[in-house]
Amino acid sequence: MNAPIRDLPGDFTPDEAARWPDVAALPIGPIAAIRSGAAAWLFRHASRHVDVRVEYPDGEMSGRNCDRVLPRMIVRRPDALARRVGNDGLIGFGEAFMAGDWTTDDLVGVLTPFATRMARLVPRPLQVLRSAVLPKQPSSEDNSTANTRRNIARHYDLSNDLFALFLDDTMTYSSALFADLDRGTRPPWSDLAEAQHRKIDRLLDLAGVGPGTRLLEIGTGWGELCLRAAARGATVRSVTLSSEQQELARRRVADAGYSDKVQIDLCDYRQVDGVYDAVVSVEMIEAVGQKYWPVYFETIERLLAPGGRAAIQAITMPHDRMVATRNTYTWVHKYIFPGGQLTSLKALDAVSRRHTGLRLTESHAMGRHYAETLRLWRERFTGRRDKVAELGFDHTFRRMWEFYLAYSEAGFRSGYLDVHQLVFTRPDGDHR
Structure with missing residues (x-):
């Protein structure tokens, strides 16, 4: 009490x-x-x-x-x-x-x-x-179709203006990929947008996205990947559960002149239909929850055309720690990402093999890049505390977000967390 x-x-x-x-x-x-x-x-x-x-x-x-x-x-x-x-x-x-x-x-x-x-x-x-x-994790934060939109809204619908205060102009909220990042290197803020484009372009390359590709993006963010894919000549359908993200992403797509190539829907990934040559999903599986990992991969397999490829960027942790903590309710669950669950490479490989014909065929680790991405976001956020306050967020909220960004950065700097770009393919080419 x-x-x-x-x-x-x-x-x-x-x-x-x-x-x-x-x-x-x-x-x-x-x-x-x-x-x-x-x-x-x-x-x-x-x-x-x-x-x-x-x-x-x-x-x-x-x-x-x-x-x-x-x-x-x-x-x-x-x-x-x-x-x-x-x-x-x-x-x-x-x-x-x-x-x-x-x-x-x-x-x-x-x-x-x-x-x-x-x-x-x-x-x-x-x-x-x-x-x-x-x-214990409350049942109200289970990522069922009834709960997931509410979970997503608690973070991503806070305010587009809030995220714009600490993200770069691409409005990309996931790990960047810096050029020639050696240990001890501290990239400047001016490198971040280019590093975000490098990350996105690498994922699109891994998925084989080019002219005429029918691309599904699971988790829109604020639309930068849609823009990069459309510029390659792809036709894109992107799904999100954040109304704030959908609104801004649609506006950015229209401003860029790609409304005829990009469709952004407020839709749960489990309810997507159609057939796609490629699926890309950037740091969205963290919001799926272990209970629904099989459904996530079954959905990707169902939607992929024969010979299609899925490129996924996923935050991971050591498998033994994932097993030990999977039922623990954490500070991040309570205050930042309700219903979230980090996975491991071993778990991703196992669940895709057990429930689908998809196979993990490529993996690229980039945890040090996330540490630097988070540092740049954190420095930007703390340097703009007054502007955060002007948006109506109080002192406790600002300390909470400072802790969240630093806590995440520490996870990647220590090696406790990592992030991978992964490719899943279906060796037999079957379409289920």
Whole structure:
């Protein structure tokens, strides 16, 4: 049970407290107190093994190699942090940042070492308690045809103007592909649009898209892939469940003079009909959910013409971590992508083989490129905080999105996450 509002004057306006009840409130009661003590011990245990200097109000410090210059995590309200983590695990950790219970001047620097040790932060004997103590995914966020549009709207229909503040002019919201990206390279903002075109063009090449190609895009975004495909002479049908994205993508297509070549529908991928020479889907499978992965691939197979190819860009994680966390309700689910589920290369290969005649024939990893893409978005977002506020998004929302972008970047920098461009083909050429 949560207290109505924390007794921390000045932290939240009444309106913000009403909008963010689980951030403005702390768990109370005897069970919360017991869990709080356990969480405080676990956090100190975990932080002793990461290259982060954790600083407490009483002067205590923890972290590995604290005598070196390390990213600083400043715990301003230890009891609040412990109560949140004890009650909700990593959801509570993120909410503690949103509430200001801990701060830092290097959020990615703090989160990356924790992400690197994600599988070992909790001692192995205690990991069996995960399902007993952590929140479960609510059935209302299952990606059924009845729920999916609502899940998508909670993120993608926030505001086109919001996304325009931190995306480049292509309005592409997925990993770019930079030229000659070596370790340590930090591409400038001016390289991002070209890198997004490079990513899109590579996917279109993998799918064999050219003059006369009948192309299906599952997940429209804001239309840049449609524009690039139409410029090649393809006829494109693109489907999305975001009304905001559909509106802007249609406008961009019309402005470019491709309305006769591109059709953008508000439609669930499961309801698409027709036959297509190629299917392209960019970072959309993350919104499908494990339960529906077979349907996703069955749909692609059903729609592909004989000899057709599917090019998919997918965020992945290690298979063992996917299995361990697949039923866990996370901070990202609660605040950013309801119903989302990351997959693994092993799972994608297995589910496509088990349920379809499709075969994974090509794979290209580009996780370091996503880390740099996210860095550029994060720097742009934080540099335009005032403009985000002018759109009506409050202080808690801005801290939430800063955490989301940094949390994602840390996942790719640590190697815990990766992103792949994949090609699926049907070796026998059958069309089911």
